[in-house]
Amino acid sequence: MNPLMPLFVVTPLAATFLIMIVGRFVKDFNKYYTSLTLLFLVIISFSCLFNIGENVDVYKVGGWQPINKIPIGIYMVMDGFSAIVVCIINLIGFLVAIYSISYIKRYTSENYFYALFCLMIAGMNGVVLSGDLFNIFVFLEISVISAYSLVAFGVEKNELEASFKYQVLGSIASFLILFGIGFIYWKTKTLNIADIREAFKTGYDKSFYLFVQLLILSGFGLKAAIMPFHAWLPDAHSSAPSPISAMLSGVFIKAVGIYVIIRLFFNMFVITESMAILITTLGTLSMVIGVFLAIGQWDIKRLLAYHSISQMGYVMLSIGIGMILISRGVKQEVAALAIAGGIFHLINHAAFKGLLFLNAGAIEYTIGTRNLKEMGGLAKSMPATSATSFVASMSISGIPPFNGFFSKLIIIVAAITAKFYLLAALAVIVSIITLASFLKFQRYAFYDKSDEDKRPEAKEVPYPMIFSMIVLSIVCLLLSLLAVPVVRDAVLTPAINILMDPLKYSSQIIGL
Amino acid sequence: MIAYILCFILFLVGLYGAVTQRNLVKIAISLSVMEFSTFLFFALLGYIDGGVAPIVNPAEPARIYVDPLPQALVLTAIVIGLATTALLMAVIIRLYRKYGTFDIREMKNLRG
Numbered sequence: 001m002n003p004l005m006p007l008f009v010v011t012p013l014a015a016t017f018l019i020m021i022v023g024r025f026v027k028d029f030n031k032y033y034t035s036l037t038l039l040f041l042v043i044i045s046f047s048c049l050f051n052i053g054e055n056v057d058v059y060k061v062g063g064w065q066p067i068n069k070i071p072i073g074i075y076m077v078m079d080g081f082s083a084i085v086v087c088i089i090n091l092i093g094f095l096v097a098i099y100s101i102s103y104i105k106r107y108t109s110e111n112y113f114y115a116l117f118c119l120m121i122a123g124m125n126g127v128v129l130s131g132d133l134f135n136i137f138v139f140l141e142i143s144v145i146s147a148y149s150l151v152a153f154g155v156e157k158n159e160l161e162a163s164f165k166y167q168v169l170g171s172i173a174s175f176l177i178l179f180g181i182g183f184i185y186w187k188t189k190t191l192n193i194a195d196i197r198e199a200f201k202t203g204y205d206k207s208f209y210l211f212v213q214l215l216i217l218s219g220f221g222l223k224a225a226i227m228p229f230h231a232w233l234p235d236a237h238s239s240a241p242s243p244i245s246a247m248l249s250g251v252f253i254k255a256v257g258i259y260v261i262i263r264l265f266f267n268m269f270v271i272t273e274s275m276a277i278l279i280t281t282l283g284t285l286s287m288v289i290g291v292f293l294a295i296g297q298w299d300i301k302r303l304l305a306y307h308s309i310s311q312m313g314y315v316m317l318s319i320g321i322g323m324i325l326i327s328r329g330v331k332q333e334v335a336a337l338a339i340a341g342g343i344f345h346l347i348n349h350a351a352f353k354g355l356l357f358l359n360a361g362a363i364e365y366t367i368g369t370r371n372l373k374e375m376g377g378l379a380k381s382m383p384a385t386s387a388t389s390f391v392a393s394m395s396i397s398g399i400p401p402f403n404g405f406f407s408k409l410i411i412i413v414a415a416i417t418a419k420f421y422l423l424a425a426l427a428v429i430v431s432i433i434t435l436a437s438f439l440k441f442q443r444y445a446f447y448d449k450s451d452e453d454k455r456p457e458a459k460e461v462p463y464p465m466i467f468s469m470i471v472l473s474i475v476c477l478l479l480s481l482l483a484v485p486v487v488r489d490a491v492l493t494p495a496i497n498i499l500m501d502p503l504k505y506s507s508q509i510i511g512l
Numbered sequence: 513m514i515a516y517i518l519c520f521i522l523f524l525v526g527l528y529g530a531v532t533q534r535n536l537v538k539i540a541i542s543l544s545v546m547e548f549s550t551f552l553f554f555a556l557l558g559y560i561d562g563g564v565a566p567i568v569n570p571a572e573p574a575r576i577y578v579d580p581l582p583q584a585l586v587l588t589a590i591v592i593g594l595a596t597t598a599l600l601m602a603v604i605i606r607l608y609r610k611y612g613t614f615d616i617r618e619m620k621n622l623r624g
Contacts, residue, residue: 134585134588137589138588138592141592141595141596145592145595145596145599148596148599148603149599152603152606155606156610157610157611157619157621158621160603160606160607160610161607161619161621163603164536164600164603164604164607167596167599167600167603168530168539168543168600171543171546171547171596171600172527172530172543172546174596175523175546175547175550178550178554178589179523179550179553182550182553182554182557182582185557185581185582185585186557189579191581
C-alpha cells in the first residue's frame with residue numbers, strides 16, 4: 001500500500017478548483033500554483049520510479065478489502081511500466097507549465113487555461129494508475145474533455161473546427177470503449193484488470209473475444225491516432241496553443257492511447273497471434289503513411305503532428321513484434337528486446353516531440369507565423385531556440401549521440417533478429433525520410449540566409465520558455481543513457497518483466 | 513436477446529447519422545443516440561428477469577437480485593455524457609457565430 005499514489009490524482013484535481021476560486025482574487029496565483037503542483041508531482045513520481053523496482057504497488061481506494069480473493073473496490077496500481085509513464089506525464093507537464101508562464105499571456109482568461117491544464121494532468125495520471133477498467137474510462141473522459149476545450153482555447157475558426165472534429169471522433173471512440181467494457185463485464189462479471197485476466201485465463205469464446213478486442217483496439221486506437229483513425233490529430237494538435245500541443249503530442253496520445261493498449265493487451269487479454277499481427281500492421285501503416293503525409297506540410301505544427309503519427313507507429317510496430325513472438329512462444333529474449341525498444345521510443349518521443357512543439361511555439365511567439373516559407377534566418381536572432389530545436393530534430397531523425405538513435409536501433413535490431421526484414425527496412429527508410437523532413441524544417445526556419453534582413457525585429461523568447469526548452473534538450477541527451485545496460489536494468493527491465501509475464505501482474509494484485 | 517440486438521441497431525443508427533449528416537446539431541444528436549444505446553446496453557446487462565432491488569433482507573436470503581453495478585456505472589457514464597454533449601453544443605454555437613451556418617461543408621479551413 002503506497003500512500004503517495006492517490007496524490008497523483010488528488011493534487012492536480014485540487015489545483016483545478018483552487019485556481020478557479022483563489023485565482024480570481026489573487027493575481028498570478030494560477031501560474032505559480034500550477035508549476036508548484038507539478039514540481040511536487042515530478043518529485044514524487046521520480047521517487048516512485050526509483051523505489052518501485054519489480055514490485056506491484058496497490059492502493060485500494062476507500063480501503064475496500066477483497067472478499068474471498070475477489071476484489072470489490074477500485075484499485076490503483078503502480079508497477080514499473082506505469083511509473084515510467086507517470087514520470088513522463090509529470091515531467092513534461094512541469095516544463096510545459098513553466099513555458100506557459102510567458103506564452104499564455106497572449107490569451108485572455110488564463111485561469112481557465114491553468115485549471116483545464118491541471119484537470120488534464122489529473123485525468124492522465126488517473127488513467128495510467130488505474131487498475132480498474134471502468135475507472136480508466138472515467139479518467140480518460142476527464143482528460144479528454146479538458147483536451148477538447150484546450151484545443152478550442154483560441155476560439156477562432158480553425159480551433160473550433162479542429163475541436164469539433166476531435167470531439168466527434170473522440171466521442172465515437174468513447175462509446176466503442178464503453179461498449180467493450182460492457183461486453184467484458186457481461187462475460188466476466190468483474191471490472192478489475194487482474195481479475196478479468198484470471199477469468200480469461202480459464203477459457204473464452206473465440207469470436208466473442210475477438211469482437212471485444214477489436215472494440216477496445218479501435219476505441220483506444222482512435223484516441224492514440226493509429227493509422228486509419230488519425231484524421232483528427234493534425235488538426236487538433238496544430239490548432240491548440242503550443243504548450244498544449246506539446247502536452248497532447250508528447251504525452252496525451254501515449255497516456256490515454258498507447259499505454260492503455262499495451263496494458264490491456266499484455267496484462268488483461270491473453271495475447272493471440274491474429275491480434276498481434278493486426279497491431280503490427282497498423283503500426284507499420286501509421287509509421288509509413290504518417291511520414292509521407294508529413295513531407296508536404298509547410299505549417300510547422302502540422303508537420304510535427306504528422307510525425308507524431310509516424311513515431312507512434314514505431315512504438316506500435318515494435319510492441320506488435322513483441323506480441324507476435326510471445327504468442328508464438330519463440331525467442332522470448334527477442335520479444336523482450338522489441339518491447340524494450342517500444343517503451344524506450346515512447347519515452348524518447350515524449351521528450352523530443354514535446355521539445356519540438358515548444359520550439360514551434362517559440363517561433364510562433366516571436367514572428368507570429370507557422371508557415372515555414374515565411375520564416376528564415378532565425379538562427380542568429382534566436383540562438384537558444386535554434387540550438388534546442390537542432391537537438392530535437394536530430395533526436396527524432398535518429399542521429400547517433402541523441403536518444404532517438406538508440407531506441408530506433410533497438411527496434412530495428414529486434415525486427416531483424418525476429419526475421420521481419422521488411423519491417424526493419426521500412427523502419428530505416430522512414431527514419432531517413434524523417435531526417436529529410438527535419439532538415440527542411442531546420443533550413444527554412446533557421447538558416448535560410450536570403451530572408452535574414454527581413455527580420456530585424458525577431459528576438460529571443462522570454463526566460464521561462466528558454467528554461468523549458470533547454471531542460472528538455474538536456475533530457476533528450478540524458479535519455480540516451482537508458483541504452484546503457486546498468487541504467488536499462490534499473491528503469492526499463494521492471495516494465496518489460498511486468499509485460500512479459502502477465503501472471504506477475506495479476507497474481508500480485510489478486511494475492512493481496 | 514432481442515433487446516440487445518435492438519440496442520446494437522440503435523448504436524448503428526447513431527453511427528450512420530454521425531457519418532452522413534451535414535448539420536452540426538444533427539451530428540450532435542446522432543452522437544447522443546449512440547451514447548444512449550450504450551447506456552441502454554449497460555442497463556440491460558444488470559437486468560435479471562424477476563429480480564428485485566438489491567437490498568439484502570436477512571429474513572429472505574434466497575431472493576433474486578438485479579446486478580446493481582451496471583446501474584452505478586451507467587449513472588457515471590450519463591454524467592460524463594452530459595459534460596461531453598454540453599461542450600459539443602458550446603463549440604457548435606461558437607462555430608455558428610463564426611460561420612453563420614450549421615452546414616459542415618462550409619467549414620473547410622483545415623485540409624491536407
